[in-house]
Amino acid sequence: MAYCLKLQPPLGHHFKAVSINSKKSKQIFKFKIRSCAVEPENVHKLVVEVKEKLEKEHNTLPVGKNGRDDEEMIFWFLKDRNFSIEDAVSKLNKAIRWRHEVGVSELSEESVKSVAETGKAYVHDFLDIYGRPVLIVEASKHFPGKHERDEDEKLSAFLIEKALSKLPAGKQEILGIIDLRGFRTKNIDIRFLTFAVDAFYCYYPRRLGQVLLVEAPFVFKPVWQLVKPLLKSSPSLVRFCSVETIREEYFAEDTIPASFGG
Known part of the structure; x- marks a missing residue:
């Protein structure tokens, strides 16, 4: 599965271009990032570290899509928190709990x-x-x-x-x-x-x-x-x-x- 994440800022804003190539193999994601403070080879390591920290400190959180082992979501929150593991874990804990309470994965046209x-x-x-x-x-x-x-x-x-x-x-x-x-x-x-x-x-x-x-x-x-x-x-x-x-x-x-x- 390939992804290309290229941020297009609103008018008057300037962001660094981020190019990402993600390939999924046996539930493992590989990320390629340019123009980023984090070296590409370290990105997947950070994702794994966040997963392990969530499992250790918040093991009651659900798994699967929108869960504590959702690598795509983890990567997005890491990027949002400038690749700070502690900050990403804190924000993910709140987000995953809310998504589970609302039942985001089960929502449908009929349910709303x-x-x-x-x-x-x-x-x-x-x-x-x-x-x-x-x-x-x-x-x-x-x-x-x-x-x-x-x-x-x-x-x-x-x-x-x-x-x-x-x-x-x-x-x-x-x-x-x-x-x-x-x-x-x-x-x-x-x-x-x-x-x-x-x-x-x-x-x-x-x-x-x-x-x-x-x-x-x-x-x-x-x-x-x-x-x-x-x-x-x-x-x-x-x-x-x-x-x-x-x-x-x-x-x-x-x-x-x-x-x-x-």
């Missing part, structure tokens, strides 16, 4: 149907012009308390996984679009917004390439002031923009989401 039918969040059928899958949220359709918290979390996990499954070869990031047209105080849900930030920082690190906040009304300003500090070093990923910006800068004429069509 009741929440998905609200239309408040979905994955767009087309990629943006940068080749990124697109996750769209219509904030005016979210009402705190209408569904249980775990139902909203499961829908979020299902849609993130669905978006990631649409990644073209060589792409690792998705685009998030939050449509704030019609947003009112009754739609404000700080607890869920806090979860959403955690989801992309703790459970799916470096998977969100950019977030577009579309037509933000005045009532959203205090919400942004509360959420912004939670973004830590990532507020630059957020861009406030108009519907016209969505149409003109992110999609081809025949791939514009219907809700933003002319």
Whole structure:
């Protein structure tokens, strides 16, 4: 199995290019990395060390896909933590527990149907012009308390996984679009917004390439002031923009989401 991980930063950002070649043989992954502080021959050793540390210190964690021996996930978290074993283990412990509690591997269209039918969040059928899958949220359709918290979390996990499954070869990031047209105080849900930030920082690190906040009304300003500090070093990923910006800068004429069509 071959992988090519090439980060494409948002506008105004500059990352080092990372080239990875991964071959799976008897559950062993070999990684080839260029322009990285860690020598290529040491990467798989680090992955193994993280696996062993997770088994020793957190042996109650599940195994298999999304588990403590998932080498692809371990590698991703190592990269996110600049190849620090201790930091990766700490973050993986939290992420694996959450994925197990939510049942990420078992989620399906049917299991999230009741929440998905609200239309408040979905994955767009087309990629943006940068080749990124697109996750769209219509904030005016979210009402705190209408569904249980775990139902909203499961829908979020299902849609993130669905978006990631649409990644073209060589792409690792998705685009998030939050449509704030019609947003009112009754739609404000700080607890869920806090979860959403955690989801992309703790459970799916470096998977969100950019977030577009579309037509933000005045009532959203205090919400942004509360959420912004939670973004830590990532507020630059957020861009406030108009519907016209969505149409003109992110999609081809025949791939514009219907809700933003002319």
